[in-house]
Every structure is written in structure tokens, then in C-alpha cells.
Amino acid sequence: MTTTLHPPAPAVLITHDAVPVVAATLAAAFDNDPIFTWVAPDPALRRAGLPGWFAVAAAGLERHGRSWQSAACSAAALWVPPSTEPLSEAEGVLLGEATAPLGAGAMERSGVISAAMEAVHPQEPHHYLWLLGVSPDQQGAGLGTGLLAQYLTQLDSAGEAAYLEATSPQNRRLYERHGFEVTGVIQAENSPPLWAMWREPRGIDG
Template identity: 40%
Template sequence: MGVAIRTAGEGDRELVVRLLDEAFQDDPVSGWVFPGAEDRRANHPGLMAAFTDIVLAAGRIDLTEDGSACALWLSMPADDHDAEDDDPAQLRQAVDPDNERIEAIGRLTAAIHPSGRAHEYLWMIGVAPGRQGEGLGTALIESVLDRCDREGLPAYLEASSARSRRLYERLGFELAGPVLDLPEGGPTMWPMWREPRTAQTAS
């Protein structure tokens, strides 16, 4: 049975924010940005809300019909990878002015983002904790990758865990340059790129 997917709108904002907050509470990068559990519970939802607002305005959020998973995508033009950054200093001021890592993560990921070719950027994908492992994330990604293949567009993302990296490799993504080791003992992020598949390469 296929997974029903629709494009989220403004009316889905709170659902998407809650979904991302729950899905990323235990993510290594979220844990680095908000190392204290209490601080994470207090301020992590605000960061997810800021990300949601950016993508609702400038990109597209795909949502499973039952609201259990979502994917945040931005269409990146050639030679422009600053859109996802959205001024990390402003983001920090809006979410948690005392947390330098909110600004740092934006600058660090922008620095490794490939430029020169238009592509689809998977900024975030979140699956409700109780629904992980059911293939919902794969279905969300494949729906966009199918379009990328039809239109000849590459896709890019940063994997934030070894587990997610293995999933993306199965979907055709490959390491796209040096890994990003976050400072102060932080986790590793893997920049990953996928060339579009033609009918010949897909077979």
C-alpha cells in the first residue's frame, strides 16, 4: 500500500513544528545545539518553528496524509546556497540569543553546501518517534527523487547520523566532500549528493 502525501500549508504549521520537535529531540545535531535536556525542551521547538516558517515561505513541505512524517525541501538555484542559511545571526536572535551554536550550525552547513548547479535540497525530514522504521521517510524522499529523475535535477542533504546516512546511500546519495565534524566534541554530519537517474541508470 502506498503512502499518501500532500503539500503542507499554513494551516499545518503547528503540526509540522510539533512533529519536527518530537522527531529531532534525540538527534545528535539537535543535542549539540541544545546540550542540556531542559534547555532543549524549552528552545528546540522555537528553532523548529523558525525552520518551518522559512520553508513554508521559500520552499515546500511534504506531509504524509496522517501527519506522521514530513520533509522540508528547498529548490536551490545554481550558484546560490545562502537561502537555507537565512542569516544565522537573525535566527539565533529570534530563537535563543545566548546560544552561539544556533548561529554556528547555520554557518557551518552553508559552508559545505555545494554550489554551481541547481538542485533540490532536503533540509530536514522528521518521522514521529512511534512511526519510525515503517518506510514513511523513504516514501517522502522518493516522491521528490522521482521528480528529480524526470527533470534531470540532482539532490543534496546533510545526514546527521550514521543510520540516516545508510538510508540515503540506499536511495542513491553519495558522500559529497569532506565530512563536517561539529566543534567541541560535536557529532559528524555527512554532506551527500545524488545525481539524477536516467531510465538506463535506474534499471
Template identity: 40%
Template sequence: MTQTELTLPSTESDRGLAHRALDIIQSAFEQDPPVRWLYPDDAEYGRHFPAFAAALGAPAFTECTLRLNEAAAALWVQPGSEPDETALCEVIERSLPPHRQGDAFAVIEEMGAHHPDEPHWYLPVIGTCPDRQGQGHGAALLRHVLEICDRTGVPAYLEATTTRNRALYARHGFDATAEIRVAGCPPLTAMVRSPR
């Protein structure tokens, strides 16, 4: 991945954290069904998925909503912010053949259609290193922002991509609101958590 493919923070220290987060996320999503539907080829996955994830979670790098520990990373988007749609479109257009781009855009559009209408925290990407999963690293990154949601009375939203992570989110108070099935992509589950 080259510097020009990613929109990352300007300071060297922050860029280092961003790259570390994206390395963890890339490792975590290697077997994720919707992501591997998007990038089935290993080389293409390694080359393009970090930029795709960075575009989805772009505000996390510029608004200090990146959450990171030794084994997990979460790209949170706070109320009032959005993924970088321009960067996301550019990644899709340069990384997918023309006949697959429409399907990718259709999935992204359907994901956007299920967001709550009111201001909310959005978690487009969270991942834990495969050899460290099930040890509470991802849960710790969820809890931090969910405490903010509860204090401020704001909901949280995400899309679960597997039954395993759907169960994790349910344990943290997220409820399934819709199943997203578009263009042959493995299903995603839209999930919302109301503040406590």
C-alpha cells in the first residue's frame, strides 16, 4: 500500500498508528465473507482492502476516533461525520473491474440506507488479529465508545458480517434491524444500539 492510496494523518506518529490499525484490520478481515466477495484474489485484497477500510473509516484518522490496542483496531465515525465517499469511489473504481463496480456501489448504497435517521456513532470497521480473537480486545474498543453513547444519549450503528461478530455485538446491546442482501454479496446485518 502506498501513501498516495490512503488518506492518513499528517504527523509521523499518527501515521504510524493509522498504519498499525490498518495492518490489524487487514489481518482480521482476511476470511471475512463480504470483504472476500469484494476482493477474492489474495493479492488484490492485500493491495486494495486497506485503502477501502481507510475510506470507510476516514474520520477516525482525522477526528481522533480511532481506537487501538495491542491486538484490535476500530474506526469509529462520530455523529455529524461520514465516510470519505470520494475516496471510497476512487478505491472501487481503481481496484475493481468495471463489470463489478456497480455491485460494489449497490452494496455501499444499501448499507447507507439502513443508518438511523438521527445522529449516531457509526462503526464501519473493527477487527482483531486472528490469533488474539475471543480475548476481549475488540470488546474493549466497543465499550469505550458505547459508554460515550450512553452518556450523551446517542445510538450506535454497524453492519455485522458474520454470525460470530453479530453475536458479539448483540452481547453489547446491538439489535439486528435488517439483513442486507445485494448483488450476490454475502449478507450483512444492520444493527443498532440504543443508548442506555
């Protein structure tokens, strides 16, 4: 059955200069996300600390040249190409340091859930969607769908697979509409579940 996707929103590659704005967009998008809420349960510390955390993440992934933002940076998608580590060792250290301001226990919880994700990360070549977020005031306008469809169209043309972890049932349903299939449930200690999702490339007729 062919799935009809929204037309891609106008998008541009994220540059280093755009990282602060991208970080602010992603921090707002993930403020109430189940996983980030579990890692950093204090709302005030989470709100204050997430922009710095996302700034480190966005700066590290920007260098891969696969991170996109919509017009006015109301949405952003950070991709990692095949056979590539998302962050260098030094960037990983910086991300850990940026996790500490999220509150007591945040580094430990982040480490636990990250280890659980890495344990089931597929070895087959794939493009990895590390993060996709939309500003709360723009959610429902198709911006995230547009960014996702744009990249997946390229992967279909190249015959390449994609992988991600959905952090909520709502996100899981979005990705299922775009051809991703759940391959497993990831959970660490008392964390909310994440859904490991894989997508084979589609033919030109869907």
C-alpha cells in the first residue's frame, strides 16, 4: 500500500552559525519528551539545561553535513551517515559535561539509557536519525514531516536504509507512516520505552 507523504518543507543544511537557534528549537521540542523528562525530571533544570545540551549535540552532528532545518528554523533533523560515529570522543565528553546541569542523577540515567540504545543498534549500513524536533508552536504544521520526507526520498533514490529510536507513541506512529517498522523495545531500569525502528528503502512507486 502506497503511503502519501506531505511535500517537503523548504529546508537548508544547518551551519555552525545556526547551531544556537537549532539548539533552542530542539530544547523546546523535547522539553516534555518522555525520555528527557526521565533523565532530567526537574522542569526548571531541564528547561535551563537543554539548550546547552542540544548545542553540543547539534554542533557535533553539523560537521557530518546531514543536518537540516526548516525555514526560520522551526524544525530540525540531525542525521548521521552510515559507518560514522555521531560524536567524536571529545564531543562525547562535552555532551557529558552538558548533561550535569540537568540535575542530580541526570548523567547516570543518560548513561544507562544510552548504553541500552547502543546494545541494540544495528550493525548493517544505515542512516541514523539522531534527533528530529519541531517548535511547540509549529507542531502539526507538517514541518517535521517535510524534513523527514525530504531525506527519506534521497535514501530511496540511493537504495539506503534508515534507523532511529522513537521516544514516544506519537513519534512512533509518525515514523510508521513513513515506512519505519518497530524492531524492538528499549528500556533501562525504570525508564519509559523507546522503540527501535528500521526502514528499508522503497521503490520509486512507494
